[in-house]
Amino acid sequence: MHEVSLVIGLAHQLESLCEEHGAKRVTRFELEVGSMSNVVPGLLAEAIAVVSEDVDAIRDAEVVIHEIALEIHCTSCGGVTQPESFTFGCPLCGSTAVRAEKGEELLLRNVELEIDDVSDDMRDGPSVPPA
Amino acid sequence: MSELRQVHLKENLLKANDFVANAIRERLGAQGTFVVNLLSSPGSGKTTLLEKALPRLQKDFRVLVLEGDLETERDAERIRKVGVRALQLTTGGACHLEAHQIQQTYDQIEKDGPWDFVFIENVGNLVCPASYDLGEHMRTVLLSVPEGEDKPPKYPKAFHSSHQLLITKVDLLEHFDFRVEEVERMARELQPEIEILQTTTKSEESIEAWLDSLRTARERLFASN
Numbered sequence: 001m002h003e004v005s006l007v008i009g010l011a012h013q014l015e016s017l018c019e020e021h022g023a024k025r026v027t028r029f030e031l032e033v034g035s036m037s038n039v040v041p042g043l044l045a046e047a048i049a050v051v052s053e054d055v056d057a058i059r060d061a062e063v064v065i066h067e068i069a070l071e072i073h074c075t076s077c078g079g080v081t082q083p084e085s086f087t088f089g090c091p092l093c094g095s096t097a098v099r100a101e102k103g104e105e106l107l108l109r110n111v112e113l114e115i116d117d118v119s120d121d122m123r124d125g126p127s128v129p130p131a
Numbered sequence: 132m133s134e135l136r137q138v139h140l141k142e143n144l145l146k147a148n149d150f151v152a153n154a155i156r157e158r159l160g161a162q163g164t165f166v167v168n169l170l171s172s173p174g175s176g177k178t179t180l181l182e183k184a185l186p187r188l189q190k191d192f193r194v195l196v197l198e199g200d201l202e203t204e205r206d207a208e209r210i211r212k213v214g215v216r217a218l219q220l221t222t223g224g225a226c227h228l229e230a231h232q233i234q235q236t237y238d239q240i241e242k243d244g245p246w247d248f249v250f251i252e253n254v255g256n257l258v259c260p261a262s263y264d265l266g267e268h269m270r271t272v273l274l275s276v277p278e279g280e281d282k283p284p285k286y287p288k289a290f291h292s293s294h295q296l297l298i299t300k301v302d303l304l305e306h307f308d309f310r311v312e313e314v315e316r317m318a319r320e321l322q323p324e325i326e327i328l329q330t331t332t333k334s335e336e337s338i339e340a341w342l343d344s345l346r347t348a349r350e351r352l353f354a355s356n
Contacts, residue, residue, distance in 0.1 A: 002227055002259035006144055013142060021136060031144075038262050038288045086287035087320045096323040106262075108142045117132040 003039060003047040006106075010048075011055045013108060018057045023113035028062040034070070034105040036086060041065045070103030148263055151230035155266025158237075162245035165349035168267035170289055172282075173255030175275040176299040176332070178206045180341075181250060183332045185215045188342050192247035195240065199228040199254045206252065216243070227259035230266055248345065257286040269348055271295040276303045280310055283317040290321040294348075295328070297341065302331040 014026050033041050045065060052058045072081050072088070076095035089096050143149065159166055169177050178198075185194050196217040198207040201224055210217035218239055220232055228251065233240075240249065251267065253260040272293040274282050277300060283290045290296065296318050298311060315327050328344060330337040 002225075002262065005225065005227075005229065009147055010144055012147070013144070017138065017140075021138065023136065024133065027135060036288060036291070038258055085284060086291070088291065088323060089320050096319070106144045108140055108144060111138045111140060113136045113138060114133050115136050117134055 003043045004051065006039065007044070007047040007051045010108065011051055011058060014061075014111065015055065015057045017111060018113060021113050021115060023115045025056065025114050026058045026061045026111060027114050028064070028110075028112040029058075030064040030066065030109040030111075032066045032068055032105040032107040032109055034068040034103040036070055036100060036103040037106045039106060041067055066109075068102050068105050071101045072098050073101045074098045145262065145264075148230045151234050152264035152266040155230060155233055156268065159240075159246075159249065159266065160268065160352075162241075163353060164244070164246045164249055165269070165345070165352060166249045166251065166265070166267040167269045167271055167345065168251045168253060168260075168265050169271050169273065170253050170257065170260050170293065171255060171273035171275075172257050172278060175255070175273040175278060177252050177255070177273055178209055179332055180273070180297070180299060180330060180338075181215075181252065182209060182213050184338045184342055185210070185250070186213050187338065188248065188345070189215060192346075193245070194248045194250070195244070195246045197233065197236065197240075197249060197251045199232075199252055201225075201254065222254060226254055226256050227263055228253055228265055229263050233265050248349070257282065257289045261286070261289040261292050268352055269294050269345070271297060273297045273299050274314065275300040276307050276309045279307075280314045280317075283314065283321055287321050290318050290325070293322060293325060295326045295344070298327065298329045300331060301329045301337070302333045 033039050048063050069082050072083060074090035074093060074095055075097045077090060077093040079090055079092040081091050083091055088098055090098050171177055181196060188194055194215055196210045196215060198217055198219045200206055200221055202221055204219045207217040207219035218236060220228060222228060251265055270293045272289050298314060318325055318327060328341055330341055
């Protein structure tokens with residue numbers, strides 16, 4: 001349900017990234033979505049398709065969504081497990097002294113930007129004359 | 132000619148929300164305001180609990196309620212009727228509150244402040260609100276007896292991210308197949324540190340026990356600062 005709000009925020013993040021690098025647009029970006037993040041990857045992809053139609057910087061960008069499974073580390077027995085269901089107990093020793101090492105991600109990772117070649121700009125001169 | 136540049140990042144998609152939430156927590160915390168974010172499904176009894184509890188809390192503390200609702204002013208009006216200040220935040224159909232919506236009401240919040248407690252009643256929904264930090268010091272999730280005992284594993288993030296679980300409407304236990312110990316076990320599997328209380332608006336002691344836990348949590352937070 002909140003995927004669209006997330007994607008609007010993501011679009012802003014990508015627009016600022018373009019600005020920062022003087023890029024024309026984003027050609028590709030990767031997201032990491034943990035199984036505990038409360039985000040449904042399919043809905044996220046749909047929301048990106050809808051929102052990006054209205055955002056020049058990401059309109060035709062390729063999107064890659066990596067789904068990250070929950071991974072529990074137990075601080076008592078040192079075990080690392082990938083439980084099917086969301087339990088914060090160690091399936092090996094039963095201890096509750098565990099932490100989720102993976103599975104809570106909601107991250108923007110690698111981004112590919114298209115940047116106008118500087119030497120080209122110099123050849124053509126600035127498109128807007130200096131004030 | 133143009134070139135492609137690879138940028139390697141590890142940026143949280145909720146970065147902007149979390150930044151604002153931390154600012155809210157610090158700003159209100161500096162004024163001695165303890166912020167509670169209430170999460171639950173629709174109909175679990177958030178508003179009813181506040182109606183019963185807050186007039187009591189208000190005897191010794193300054194209390195404000197922020198009501199998150201899709202469209203209406205109904206809940207805020209119910210709170211005002213029992214003599215407690217309430218601001219309505221309508222989300223215009225959105226399924227959750229975000230930190231910037233709290234930030235936008237700073238002026239109204241601070242106008243008659245400082246407050247000892249601010250309660251944010253989130254939109255009734257156990258999914259989306261769980262992802263959004265609103266700058267609260269305590270997140271409280273409510274689960275009412277008629278909803279059934281299977282909610283914690285169905286909505287793990289809501290329970291995992293909460294400090295406190297209130298099992299509400301426990302006066303109805305005899306009518307439902309709802310095992311309190313089973314719910315407690317499932318909730319602790321998701322969040323071993325979670326504090327669990329049982330409430331019913333039929334019992335003043337259960338309301339008072341909840342208020343005690345809030346007073347203690349507030350005292351502990353501000354004593355350590």
